[in-house]
Amino acid sequence: MHFLNNIRLRNKMxxxxxxxxxxxxILTNAIFYNIITENVKEQRxxxxxxxxxxxxNEFQLMVDQGVGLSSFFYADYKTNEVLNMNFTHTEDYVEAYDLYLRSILNNYSPFSSSLQNKTIYVDNPxxxxxxxxGILSDEVREEAWYKLWLKxxxxxxxxxxxxxxxxQFQSFSLLRRMDYFADRMAKEKLIKLDFKTIDIMEIFSNLNVKGDMYLLSPGDRIEYTTNRAIDWQANTKHLYSSLKSDNLIQFEKGYGSISYLRGWKVVGTINEHEIIKEELKSRYFIxxxxxxxxxxxTIIILIITRSINVRIIEILKHMKKVKTxxxxxxxxxxxxDEIGQLTLEFNNMIMQIKTLINDVYMTAIQKKSLELERRKAQLNALQSQINPHFLFNALETIRMRSLLKHEKETAKMIQSMAMILRSSLTWNKEWVTVEEELGFIMCFLEIQKYRFEDKLKYHVEVEPEARACVIPKMVFLxxxxxxxxxxIEPLKKGGRIDIRIGIEEDFVVFSVKDNGIGMNGKLVSRLYDYLKAEELIGDRIGIQNVIxxxxxxxxDRIVFEVHSRPGEGTRIVLKIPSNP
Structure with a gap:
């Protein structure tokens, strides 16, 4: 068994x-195929x-119905009596016919479903x-069917x-002499019942037989068949024996001792290929x-084999890299599994080797890198400590100069601008009250009012309980x-801004609505995309900064909604928790 050690693991699998x-x-399917094939053939x-x-049986039942009807007329005394009477006047016969025969002949339905026609021939002019x-005249006696029956x-x-x-074919019929009362009624009587050909065709058109059906008379002459190659209605007589073939399987059913069907047979033939088709279906299934x-x-073994083989090969590759x-x-x-544990131990070994190398060669470099980072942090701190106090002094000087010149409106705008600028530069105060944020908003609106004059109108509504809530600075502005x-600015005729700040449950709800130019769906989608973005803020400002x-x-507790259509204005709703 040592030779197995020289076979690659994949080949072993x-x-x-x-x-x-x-x-x-393969062995099981071969045995199963032989058994199933025989069973399918036998079952078919x-x-x-x-x-x-x-x-x-269905054909016999149809004929039996005709026999039953003929037996009724054969043994019915009243029918035989009326037919045997000599009538002096036609009116007398019509009266007798209406009194009895009409109802019997036309309404006797239990055995008439498969009959095309029924006629009683009587030798009574x-x-x-x-x-x-019908009158059993000399003309009737000369007909072929009468001579056939007479034999x-x-x-x-x-x-x-x-x-x-x-x-040429006319019909399948049942003929019977009505001589039950012959000792008392001398006139010859004969009943002829014609069967519906379409009923016979329906009986023989059995869908379970994928071959041809034959109705054979005594002497094996084909009287009816579903074989379209044979014109069974023509005057040419076909013998069934002339059609036999080695490829046909025959199913023959006779009527034994039934007198009126003695010698008649029902034969079904099916080509052996039809049976083979059923066998092929079972073969395809198998x-x-x-x-x-x-x-x-195969798929499972390939997956498992790959899981083993690929990881072992990967371990060998990395072990060879260690040499270099x-x-x-x-x-x-x-x-x-075992290969996973081997991989883990290999990685632990590599980590220990790399740690030893880093301890020896990388310590000095790390110290120098930390020193550079420390110096850079100190420089950034110094730069962030630049005091913008001179900006506020300059604005205050301009404001005082405006007051001296009695330009009160300009002085007010400069004061509002200074308040907004001072708030934006004071980063050590991240949180403000709604009241303070409202002050920034009013300063901005006054500046815009000064700029646009009558083009801008605004309305601010704040619930009293919302004013003391703490929010991030400049989150609404x-x-x-x-x-x-x-x-509003793109509108020539100006516009209106409605601002509302209130409390809903545990949220501070800010809404701003304008009747400006509005936004299309693409811009609205871009605003919603800000909620999904995960990257750093970078140099973003405005709404994106707030979101x-x-x-x-x-x-996820922040709620942001935008309702806008081009030409219909915009409404923005921002909900933030009232308790940060």
Missing amino acids: FLVYFLGVIAPI INDIDRAVEQIK TLLNSGNI DASSQPVFVRIEDPEG VWSGCVMMIFP QNFQMINYGEAR PFVENASIHG YRGKMLYG
Whole structure:
């Protein structure tokens, strides 16, 4: 067994797969195929045999209905009596016919469903040749069907095929002599019942028989068939024996001792290829099921083999890199099997080697890097400590100069500007009250009012309980700025801004509405995208800055809504928790 040690691991797995999976499946399917094929063939033959037996019984039932009707007329004394009477006047016969025969002949339905026509022929010239009553005249006696019946004329019913003088098919009929009362009624009577050909065709058109059906008369002459190659209605007589073939399977059903169907047979034939088709279906099923049973184990074994083989090869590659002082770790994630533990131990070894190298060679470099970072932090701190006090002094000087010149409106604008600028530069105060934020908003609106004069109108509504709530500084002002500059300013006739700040449950709700130019769907979608962005703020300002700061401070608790359409203005709603 040492030779197995020289076989690659992947090939070993394939050898196990072939001997443990493929070979047993092929052997099992071969045995299963032989058994199933025989069972399918036997079952199909039994199904066809039952179908032919059913056709035989249904045909017999149809003929039995005619026999039952003929037996009724055969033994009915009143019918025979009326037909045997000599009528002096036609009116007397019509009266007798209406009193009894009409209802019997026309309304006797239990046995009439498969009958095309029923006629009682009587050797009585005093009757009328109508209403299912026929005169047994010399002309009738010369017809082919009468002569055919006359060869075996008896009181028993006889089933025959009737043809016209040219030999063309007319009907299948039941003939019977009505001589039950012959000792008292001397006139010859004969009943002829014609069956519906379409009913016979429906009986023989059994869908379970994928072959041809034949109705054979005594002497094996084909009287009816579903074989389209044979014109069974023509005057040419076909013998069934001339059609036999080695490729046909025959199912023959006779009527035994039934007198009126003695010698008649129902025969079904089916080509052996039809049986083979059923066998092929089972074969295809077995082949496909075998393929499925092989494909899924193959995929599973390939996955497992790859899981083992690829990781072992990767370990070997990294071990060879160690010889060249390339200490690279294996990045395959965590695994709990033996190969995963081997990978983990290898990575631990690489980490220890790299740690030792870093301890020796990298310590000095790290110290120098830390020193540079410290100096850079100190420089940034010094730069951030620049005091913008001179800006406020300059603005105050301009404001005082404006007051001396009695320019009070300009002085007020400079004072509002100084308040906004002082608030924006005071970063050590991140949180303000709503009251303070409202002061910034009013300063900005006064500046804009000074700029646009009567083009800008505004209305501010603040609930008293909201004024003391603490919020991030300048969280509302950028939305007011956006409404003024981007919403109202493009309008020639000016516009209006409505601001409302209130409390809803545990949220401070700020809403600003303008009747400006509005925004299209693309701009609205861009504002909503700010809520989804995760990258750093960078140099962003305005609304994007507010949304980013809100996400940092409140997370998913911040609610931001935009309602806008081009030409219809914009309404923005911002909800932030009242308790930071």
